[in-house]
Amino acid sequence: MAKTASVRVGHCCPDAPNVDVHVDGDLAFEDVPFEQISEYAELSAESHDISVTPHGDDESVLDLTVDLEADSAYSALATGMLDDLECTVFADAPGDIADDQTHVRFVHASPDAPAVDVRVADGGPTLCESIEFRDASEYVPVDAGSYDLEVVPTGSDDVALSLPDTELDGGAAVSAIAVGQAGDGSLGAVFADDTR
Numbered sequence: 142m143a144k145t146a147s148v149r150v151g152h153c154c155p156d157a158p159n160v161d162v163h164v165d166g167d168l169a170f171e172d173v174p175f176e177q178i179s180e181y182a183e184l185s186a187e188s189h190d191i192s193v194t195p196h197g198d199d200e201s202v203l204d205l206t207v208d209l210e211a212d213s214a215y216s217a218l219a220t221g222m223l224d225d226l227e228c229t230v231f232a233d234a235p236g237d238i239a240d241d242q243t244h245v246r247f248v249h250a251s252p253d254a255p256a257v258d259v260r261v262a263d264g265g266p267t268l269c270e271s272i273e274f275r276d277a278s279e280y281v282p283v284d285a286g287s288y289d290l291e292v293v294p295t296g297s298d299d300v301a302l303s304l305p306d307t308e309l310d311g312g313a314a315v316s317a318i319a320v321g322q323a324g325d326g327s328l329g330a331v332f333a334d335d336t337r
Contacts (some may be wrong), residue, residue: 144211147181147233147337151218153250153320154226155327159196160219164189172196176320178216178333181334186211191228194218201202206293214337216316220250220275227275233335235280243309244280244335247272247292248318253303255294259317262289262303271295277316285311292319292330302328312336 150162152173160169170179173196186209193203201284203219205228214233221227235244247259247269254274260267268290269278301323309315314335321327329330 142276144186145183146186146209146211147214148180148184148207148209148216149181149216149273149333151178151216151250151318151331151333152176153222153291153318154219154221155194155320155322156223157202157219157226160202161194161196161198166190173240175295176329178218178331181214181337184209191217193228208329210294214335216333218248218250218316218318218333221252225252229275231277231316233314233316233337235335238314238336239282240312241285242282242311243285243315244282245309246278246316246335248277248316249274251319251321252297252326254319254323257292257319258295259302260291260293260303261310262291262305265289269273280314283309285309285313290317302330304330307332 159174192201216231218229221231249272256273259269288307290304291300316333318331321329
């Protein structure tokens with residue numbers, strides 16, 4: 142039986158139209174809008190050529206080759222603005238999760254935001270520190286429950302993004318992906334389920 146890997150794609154480029162994603166010349170993900178993270182798709186565990194085109198267009202805006210390892214999962218995110226577009230690939234490996242905990246990580250995909258910390262509001266603990274653009278924290282185990290989360294520039298107490306009533310389910314893994322731009326007020330977050 143052929144070895145496979147799980148791959149999903151995310152559109153995190155604020156000024157790009159909806160896109161199609163081609164794998165080895167074949168259409169794999171169609172009409173992906175900004176702020177959408179796809180479901181996982183199974184691909185053979187080897188090298189694959191990926192190209193990204195505006196939806197319905199043949200002219201690619203991004204080309205790359207990815208090497209996939211067997212029994213692994215990956216998030217391939219289109220990041221930056223169109224004039225600085227890159228595909229940022231993260232390994233999704235949250236590990237073994239207890240039934241009463243959630244493994245959470247923060248992915249920084251906002252092109253104009255500085256490095257940030259993620260913390261629980263009202264004096265709660267800091268979950269992630271100094272996350273730069275196109276980087277991600279490690280997975281952090283937290284007790285399942287509802288949290289008011291804040292994203293602040295590293296070294297500052299100014300809240301750049303407030304995420305109230307964030308539900309974290311037991312036995313699950315979640316990526317909180319910062320998208321949009323800080324400068325125009327469009328900064329937000331997309332939550333992606335990393336549980337496979």
